[in-house]
Amino acid sequence: MPIKEGDYVLIVGDSVRSVVRIVKGSRISTIRGIINTDDVIGREYGTVIKTNLGYNMALLRPLITDILLEKANRITQVIYPKDAAQIIINTGIGPGSRVAEAGVGSGFMTAMLAYYVKPNGKIYGYDKREDSISVARKNLEMLGLIDWVELRLRDVTNDGFLERDLDAVVLDMGDPWNAIPKATEALRSDGVLVVYVPTVNQVLKVLNAMNKINYVDIRMFDVMVREWKTEPTEVRPQTWINAHTGYLIIGRRTIMPVTQPAK
Numbered sequence: 288m289p290i291k292e293g294d295y296v297l298i299v300g301d302s303v304r305s306v307v308r309i310v311k312g313s314r315i316s317t318i319r320g321i322i323n324t325d326d327v328i329g330r331e332y333g334t335v336i337k338t339n340l341g342y343n344m345a346l347l348r349p350l351i352t353d354i355l356l357e358k359a360n361r362i363t364q365v366i367y368p369k370d371a372a373q374i375i376i377n378t379g380i381g382p383g384s385r386v387a388e389a390g391v392g393s394g395f396m397t398a399m400l401a402y403y404v405k406p407n408g409k410i411y412g413y414d415k416r417e418d419s420i421s422v423a424r425k426n427l428e429m430l431g432l433i434d435w436v437e438l439r440l441r442d443v444t445n446d447g448f449l450e451r452d453l454d455a456v457v458l459d460m461g462d463p464w465n466a467i468p469k470a471t472e473a474l475r476s477d478g479v480l481v482v483y484v485p486t487v488n489q490v491l492k493v494l495n496a497m498n499k500i501n502y503v504d505i506r507m508f509d510v511m512v513r514e515w516k517t518e519p520t521e522v523r524p525q526t527w528i529n530a531h532t533g534y535l536i537i538g539r540r541t542i543m544p545v546t547q548p549a550k
């Protein structure tokens with residue numbers, strides 16, 4: 288499909304990697320020169336064009352994470368793709384899944400969840416702050432994912448979730464342990480609970496809350512991704528890495544306690 292006005296394009300070449308939205312009659316400035324958008328419109332993704340300084344740039348279809356990281360607004364800490372990938376794979380969600388999330392924050396996790404449950408699933412995104420709901424809505428609209436999300440202004444700790452029989456609930460909020468009883472009511476009988484917290488102090492409170500209710504198969508981990516330089520003459524780890532984001536605690540709900548005989 289040829290590139291048209293309003294499309295997002297990922298421009299890649301010689302130290303340039305950037306997402307731009309194509310506006311007719313304008314110029315894209317890079318550190319390797321300028322590209323006229325009129326030379327981009329009508330080209331196929333995958334085309335390589337030259338800047339005015341003679342550098343070759345590839346025109347690519349951006350991934351959802353490219354647009355999120357470069358173009359979405361943030362008013363909170365967000366869940367990054369490395370952690371979102373583990374959440375998605377470990378909840379087993381896919382097209383058709385129904386998932387609740389609190390808090391929505393800037394809508395980063397919401398967007399990644401919505402991308403994987405479409406075309407027939409739904410994400411129910413809760414936040415108690417109106418400004419979070421509003422920023423998340425704009426980000427989801429920009430990404431074309433709003434049709435798969437219901438945003439709800441609601442305090443889940445006090446007022447709970449409106450849905451029942453959900454495949455998964457994701458909690459990323461300051462005190463998620465207090466919301467676990469309400470999240471459990473919203474899950475299907477063997478649904479998956481995911482809690483994301485930045486400190487071990489919080490992990491202990493989450494584990495304590497999960498152990499009080501009927502959760503089994505509880506796992507906890509953090510995710511380290513070590514990016515490497517891939518220059519043909521220099522293949523080695525990048526100098527700077529993000530050493531810590533948060534911990535993931537994942538467990539499965541059961542309908543009754545799984546007690547074992549005393550040892």
Ligand SMILES: C[S@@+](CC[C@H](N)C(=O)[O-])C[C@H]1O[C@@H](n2cnc3c(N)ncnc32)[C@H](O)[C@@H]1O
Nearest residue numbers: 365366390392393394395396414415442443460
């Ligand atoms: C760190 S942000 C979530 C970021 C989000 N996961 C993302 O990737 O963009 C935490 C959010 O939780 C919301 N929050 C905290 N307590 C809440 C509660 N009891 N009910 C609903 N939302 C809550 C806050 O308002 C805040 O927007």
